[in-house]
Structures are given as structure tokens and as C-alpha cells.
Amino acid sequence: MSFAGPANFRVSAARALADEPLQRELARFSQGFQVRRVEAAGRLPEFEALRDRARDIKNHCLAHLDFYLERFEENCRAAGGEVHWCATAEDARQAILAICRRLGAKTMAKGKSMVSEEIGLNEFLAEEGVRAVETDLGEYILQLRGESPSHIVAPAIHVATEQWTEAFRAAHTDRPADRSLSDGSEIMAEARAVLREQFLGADVGLTGANFLIAETGSSVIFTNEGNGDLSQTLPRAHIVIAGIEKVIPTLEDLSVFMRVLPRSATGQELTVYTTLSTGPRRAGDLDGPEEYHVVLLDNGRADMLGGEFQDMLRCIRCAACMNACPVYRQIGGHAYGWVYPGPMGAVLTPGLRGVEEAGHLPNASTFCGKCEEVCPVRIPLPRMMRHWREREFARRLSPAKFRYGLGLWAFFAARPALYRPFASLAARVLGRGRPWKRLPLAGGWTGTRDFPASEGRSFMSLWRAGRRR
Amino acid sequence: MASETGKTPRTVALFATCLADLVRPSVAFASVRLLEAAGCRVDVPAAQTCCGQPAYNSGDRKHAARIARRTVRAFRGYEWIVVPSGSCAGMLRRHYADLLGDDEGFGERVWELTSFLVDVCGFQDVRARWPMTAVYHDSCAGLRELGVKDQPRALLAMVEGLELAELPDAEVCCGFGGTFCVKYPDISTAMVRDKAAAVKSSGAGALLAGDLGCLMNMAGRLSREGSPVEVRHVAEVLAGMADEVPPL
Numbered sequence: 276m277s278f279a280g281p282a283n284f285r286v287s288a289a290r291a292l293a294d295e296p297l298q299r300e301l302a303r304f305s306q307g308f309q310v311r312r313v314e315a316a317g318r319l320p321e322f323e324a325l326r327d328r329a330r331d332i333k334n335h336c337l338a339h340l341d342f343y344l345e346r347f348e349e350n351c352r353a354a355g356g357e358v359h360w361c362a363t364a365e366d367a368r369q370a371i372l373a374i375c376r377r378l379g380a381k382t383m384a385k386g387k388s389m390v391s392e393e394i395g396l397n398e399f400l401a402e403e404g405v406r407a408v409e410t411d412l413g414e415y416i417l418q419l420r421g422e423s424p425s426h427i428v429a430p431a432i433h434v435a436t437e438q439w440t441e442a443f444r445a446a447h448t449d450r451p452a453d454r455s456l457s458d459g460s461e462i463m464a465e466a467r468a469v470l471r472e473q474f475l476g477a478d479v480g481l482t483g484a485n486f487l488i489a490e491t492g493s494s495v496i497f498t499n500e501g502n503g504d505l506s507q508t509l510p511r512a513h514i515v516i517a518g519i520e521k522v523i524p525t526l527e528d529l530s531v532f533m534r535v536l537p538r539s540a541t542g543q544e545l546t547v548y549t550t551l552s553t554g555p556r557r558a559g560d561l562d563g564p565e566e567y568h569v570v571l572l573d574n575g576r577a578d579m580l581g582g583e584f585q586d587m588l589r590c591i592r593c594a595a596c597m598n599a600c601p602v603y604r605q606i607g608g609h610a611y612g613w614v615y616p617g618p619m620g621a622v623l624t625p626g627l628r629g630v631e632e633a634g635h636l637p638n639a640s641t642f643c644g645k646c647e648e649v650c651p652v653r654i655p656l657p658r659m660m661r662h663w664r665e666r667e668f669a670r671r672l673s674p675a676k677f678r679y680g681l682g683l684w685a686f687f688a689a690r691p692a693l694y695r696p697f698a699s700l701a702a703r704v705l706g707r708g709r710p711w712k713r714l715p716l717a718g719g720w721t722g723t724r725d726f727p728a729s730e731g732r733s734f735m736s737l738w739r740a741g742r743r744r
Numbered sequence: 745m746a747s748e749t750g751k752t753p754r755t756v757a758l759f760a761t762c763l764a765d766l767v768r769p770s771v772a773f774a775s776v777r778l779l780e781a782a783g784c785r786v787d788v789p790a791a792q793t794c795c796g797q798p799a800y801n802s803g804d805r806k807h808a809a810r811i812a813r814r815t816v817r818a819f820r821g822y823e824w825i826v827v828p829s830g831s832c833a834g835m836l837r838r839h840y841a842d843l844l845g846d847d848e849g850f851g852e853r854v855w856e857l858t859s860f861l862v863d864v865c866g867f868q869d870v871r872a873r874w875p876m877t878a879v880y881h882d883s884c885a886g887l888r889e890l891g892v893k894d895q896p897r898a899l900l901a902m903v904e905g906l907e908l909a910e911l912p913d914a915e916v917c918c919g920f921g922g923t924f925c926v927k928y929p930d931i932s933t934a935m936v937r938d939k940a941a942a943v944k945s946s947g948a949g950a951l952l953a954g955d956l957g958c959l960m961n962m963a964g965r966l967s968r969e970g971s972p973v974e975v976r977h978v979a980e981v982l983a984g985m986a987d988e989v990p991p992l
């Protein structure tokens with residue numbers, strides 16, 4: 276699986292716009308989660324108040340992140356777990372590999388984890404001789420198709436039913452070739468059967484975490500398929516990988532997010548499973564792993580603390596922003612070129628990979644504000660995209676022609692006495708009885724839409740000449 | 745305030761917006777007409793140009809701040825500043841404070857036109873007639889930054905002969921986005937194509953909105969598709985100018 280890279284945004288977006296099967300899936304997608312979120316929020320009168328609470332809890336944690344991380348570590352250790360602090364993606368890969376090596380592990384069952392995508396874990400482990408198998412249905416199909424996720428909650432949202440069927444027939448050759456495999460339930464049944472063998476055979480299990488609870492040292496996952504539970508209880512060791520911003524103080528706080536996250540993500544009151552893991556199997560437990568590890572990843576997050584991007588660290592990865600985004604709706608997630616698409620990716624990706632590489636992402640937004648409207652932790656996403664544009668502008672990364680044009684326009688706009696005659700002249704030039712089909716220097720506009728004609732005189736010149744209507 | 749008793753007329757300063765100035769003076773004249781009908785005296789300060797949003801949203805804070813300071817100065821002394829655009833009003837009302845650090849209370853004196861007419865003036869006296877079925881598109885900044893949603897509809901309900909139909913996805917962005925529409929023309933086009941399809945599916949004869957940028961984008965696309973749908977700024981209809989000036 277590989278990413279096209281955020282620098283290729285233009286090309287990837289153009290390809291997505293021309294991809295008919297993808298466009299069909301996106302049209303369907305736009306009527307799904309987003310609609311269910313509105314309905315679910317409407318059924319909970321205190322939803323808006325819970326959003327405030329969720330934001331405040333996250334803000335409090337970020338203000339005292341060191342304290343809560345240390346408490347988490349302490350309590351995790353007390354429960355028999357081990358915590359691995361990893362500054363970089365490479366540190367995290369090595370930490371995970373070391374565990375696999377020590378246990379002689381050859382296979383890993385994986386629950387869905389975006390952070391594992393962030394560090395490119397699967398490819399890395401494959402080179403080291405450890406086979407990682409995705410057990411989340413969406414991630415599994417992507418693994419079969421050799422693709423990266425296009426959405427952080429529903430990673431295979433871009434895959435059409437026929438494509439599922441095709442991939443399953445190609446991969447599961449030990450099954451009867453003439454079996455029926457045309458609808459969701461048949462596909463699901465086959466996936467269950469195939470994946471069950473993977474859980475049973477895996478040496479280690481890896482999951483992400485929606486939250487880490489400081490007071491108990493627990494990790495928490497919200498899932499719908501139950502694969503995460505199997506991935507973490509059946510193998511000998513359970514490895515959790517999580518960004519450092521995932522920690523929250525108490526179980527009480529978790530109850531707020533349990534109400535806010537599923538509703539924001541899929542419009543569910545609760546996910547089917549809410550699973551807390553605290554340390555390895557204790558004496559007397561019927562099941563559970565022998566070892567429990569938490570890999571805590573920084574990878575650029577700490578640099579976002581204390582600055583104008585700190586609010587982004589509140590993100591609980593619910594995907595409401597991309598579900599609601601009209602740009603994502605047109606181009607899908609792959610166009611963004613990396614793990615995190617949509618509005619949250621447009622802010623996070625430049626933070627984690629640099630604005631030089633990811634500059635397109637915060638620019639490709641109309642600032643319509645829909646993402647901020649739905650974000651459960653009230654992250655001001657448009658404002659932060661604008662901050663990236665400011666950094667880009669200050670470092671002269673935007674195209675010279677554009678900067679020059681903008682500067683020239685701004686020069687006049689700040690000098691009304693000079694601006695007025697120009698506006699008046701432009702109004703005359705653009706004035707005529709029918710729209711313009713083509714205009715010099717405006718191909719971006721007139722390539723696909725007409726430009727309405729001016730009325731022929733500028734308002735300010737008419738007004739100064741005494742006209743009143 | 746004396747004006748709230750209805751005896752002394754309010755003096756209102758109109759910020760016409762650069763697009764109305766350049767492309768569509770009718771919008772500014774319609775605004776004047778409506779404000780006068782609501783009992784206001786209207787001034788048009790000469791030192792206004794653009795709100796500075798193109799620079800601000802392009803990350804050019806220095807130039808944006810320079811334009812913002814200009815605008816604040818041009819409108820000094822006015823208690824009511826009215827703008828026939830949710831986007832420019834949002835810029836003046838919400839973002840100048842961020843740009844300038846302190847906008848000297850400027851922002852809270854700024855109102856989007858329909859919101860000013862309804863929320864401040866309690867205006868009821870729409871005297872327009874326009875036999876038409878129209879849909880209304882909620883432009884993003886007006887809707888989400890200023891809460892403009894019911895005001896234009898309340899005013900349009902008073903237009904004789906006008907029927908407002910339901911526009912599917914009326915709150916979804918049309919793809920204009922200022923410089924976005926020329927920086928990412930193919931994405932912008934895909935968005936406005938969806939908007940045009942929604943307008944056509946509504947069966948309405950006219951499309952209205954309160955922001956010229958969005959209106960030009962949608963009008964341009966509908967016209968390119970050969971659609972006969974009339975596109976107009978809401979102020980033109982409310983001021984009874986729909987018969988006087990051709991659509992966009």
C-alpha cells in the first residue's frame with residue numbers, strides 16, 4: 276500500500292474527479308454518515324453542551340499533557356503493562372519490531388489503526404519478515420487491493436461492491452469459484468470465516484486507541500466489528516499504538532466522548548463495542564494476552580503544542596469534518612495523498628509532514644465552515660488552514676505570479692483614490708449585454724463557466740455622479 | 745438610542761463591496777432603496793474599496809491589515825455599517841479584530857443587509873411584486889459566521905407573487921471560495937455543477953442568494969449549461985428591481 280503524497284494533490288484530485296466508480300461511491304457516501312449524524316445529534320438534547328465539555332476536557336489535557344501522560348504510564352505499569360515512548364515514526368517501528376523479535380512472532384493481527392498507517396508499519400514489518408494482517412473489514416479489502424485508506428473511520432468507503440466481490444474471488448481461491456458473493460452480507464460472512472483463522476494463528480495483536488485513560492492506565496477502542504477485541508485478546512501479546520494526544524484524565528471523561536464520538540462519526544448512539552484494556556491477563560482471567568504494550572508516538576505532535584495549531588491536537592478522529600466537507604465529497608480521500616484526508620488532514624498533514632510538501636491541502640478549501648460546524652471538539656479548522664496559508668505566504672512558497680498579482684491588487688485596494696478610476700475602467704471594459712464566454716487571464720473561471728457581464732459603470736462612479744437608483 | 749423609537753432616522757453607512765461596485769451596482773442601489781424604506785439615511789463613504797478578504801485568505805496578513813485599517817478609518821463615526829454580502833460582512837465583523845488586534849469596536853457595528861433589516865430595523869414594509877418561483881441558496885459565510893438564514897426568507901415571503909421553493913442542499917457550498925475557484929478550477933467546477941443540478945431539479949425559475957461571489961459563480965455555470973434560470977441578488981428582488989434590471 277502506498278500514498279501518492281500530498282504534493283501530488285492537483286494530479287490526484289483531477290484523477291479522482293474523472294473516476295466514475297469513485298464518483299458513484301462518493302455520491303452515495305454524501306447521503307450517509309452526514310445525514311445520520313444530524314439525526315443522532317437531534318435526538319440528544321444535550322449534544323451541544325457535551326461538545327463544549329469534550330472540547331474543555333481536551334484543552335485541559337493538552338495544557339497538562341506531560342502530567343497526564345506520566346500518570347498514564349505509571350498506572351499502565353502498575354497494571355502490568357509496558358509503555359514505550361517514541362519520538363519518531365522510526366522509533367515506533369523499531370519498538371514494535373523489538374517486541375515481535377523477542378517473541379519470535381511471524382504474524383500480527385491488526386485492528387484498525389490510523390497511527391500504524393502514519394508510521395507505515397505493514398510495509399516495514401513485511402521487510403522484516405513479520406506478516407501483518409488487517410482484520411478490520413475495510414482495512415482488509417484495502418490490503419487485498421494494495422491500497423491505502425481514503426477515510427479515517429470507513430477506510431474503504433471508495434470501494435464499490437463489485438470491487439469487493441472481485442478482490443475476494445481473486446484472493447480466496449480455496450473457496451468454490453461459483454459461490455454467490457454479490458451482496459454485503461455474503462461478503463461479510465466470507466470475510467469473517469477467513470479472518471477468524473488469522474486471529475487464531477497470529478502471534479501478536481496490534482490495535483490503535485481512541486483514548487488512553489490516565490487514572491487507570493487503560494486503552495480504549497470504539498469498534499463495530501469486534502475484530503479489535505479478537506486481535507487483542509487471542510494473540511500472546513497486545514500492542515497498542517497511539518498518539519500522545521490521546522490521553523484523557525478519567526473514566527468519567529470517557530463517558531462524555533462515548534456519547535459524542537459515535538454520534539459524530541457514524542450517527543450511532545454508541546459503537547457496537549467499547550473495549551477497555553488494562554494490562555495483560557491477570558491470574559484467574561479466562562483469556563487475554565500475556566503481554567500488554569503501549570507505544571506512545573509523538574512524531575511531530577509535541578511541536579504543535581503551545582502554538583497556533585495546538586487546537587488540532589483535540590481531534591478525536593471522528594471524521595465528521597470529512598463527511599461534511601464539500602471538497603472531500605468531490606475528490607475523496609486518496610487525493611489528499613496521505614493518511615489523514617479532508618479538513619482534519621488539511622491541518623494535520625502540514626503539521627506532521629511540513630507545509631512545503633502539504634501546502635495544497637490547506638489551500639484547497641473554500642472556507643465554507645461546514646467542518647467547524649460539525650467538529651465535536653470545536654476545532655476551528657478553517658482558521659488553522661488559514662494559518663498554514665500565512666506560513667506559506669511568509670516563506671514565499673506560494674507561486675510568484677500569484678503573490679505578485681495579489682500584491683498589486685492590494686496596493687490599489689489600500690489606496691481608494693487610485694483604486695476608484697481602475698474599478699471604473701474595469702467596469703466599463705467588462706460591461707456588455709451578455710455574459711463573457713472567455714476572458715484573458717481568467718481561464719480558471721471561464722474554462723467551465725461564463726463570467727457575468729458588468730453593468731457598465733462602477734457603483735462608486737455612479738453614486739458620485741449623483742445617481743441614486 | 746433615539747433611532748430605536750423610530751423618530752430620528754438612523755444614519756447607515758453602506759459598504760457596497762468591490763464586486764457590487766465593479767459588476768453589479770444594482771445590488772448597492774437596491775440596498776440603498778431598502779435601507780431608506782426602512783427609515784434609514786444612507787451614506788456611502790468614498791474611501792471604501794474591498795474588505796481585504798482575498799489577501800487575508802491567501803495568508804497575506806500584512807496587506808489585509810493595511811486594507812482593514814483603511815476601511816475602519818473610512819467608516820469611523822458610523823454606528824451602523826451595512827453590507828449586502830454575508831462574506832464581506834463576516835470579514836468586517838469577525839475577522840478585522842483578529843487582523844488588527846483591536847478593531848476599536850468596529851466589528852459589532854457591521855451588519856449583513858437582510859439581517860440588519862430584520863434583526864435591527866424590524867422591517868416589514870417590503871413593497872415588491874415579482875410573480876416567480878425561486879429558490880434561495882445559503883451562502884456559507886453569511887450562514888455560518890453571521891447566522892443569516894431566516895432573515896432573507898422572511899423578507900422574501902413579503903414579496904407579492906413570489907413563491908419560495910425548496911433547494912436541495914441549500915447549505916452546501918457552491919464552490920466559489922474567493923481565489924479557490926481559480927486556484928482549483930476543476931474542484932470548484934465539480935461543486936458548482938452539483939449546485940446547478942440541484943437548482944434545476946427544484947424546477948424554480950430563479951435562484952437568489954445574498955452574496956455576489958457565489959451568485960456570479962452559480963450564474964456563470966447555469967449560463968454555460970444553457971439554463972434559463974434567472975440569478976439575482978436578494979436585495980434586487982426585495983427592492984422591486986427585478987423588472988428594472990436584467991438578471992446576472
Ligand code: SF4
Pocket residue numbers: 589590591592593594595596597618619646649650651652653654
Ligand atoms: S477535526 Fe473534528 S470533526 Fe474532524 S476528525 Fe477531528 S474531531 Fe472529528
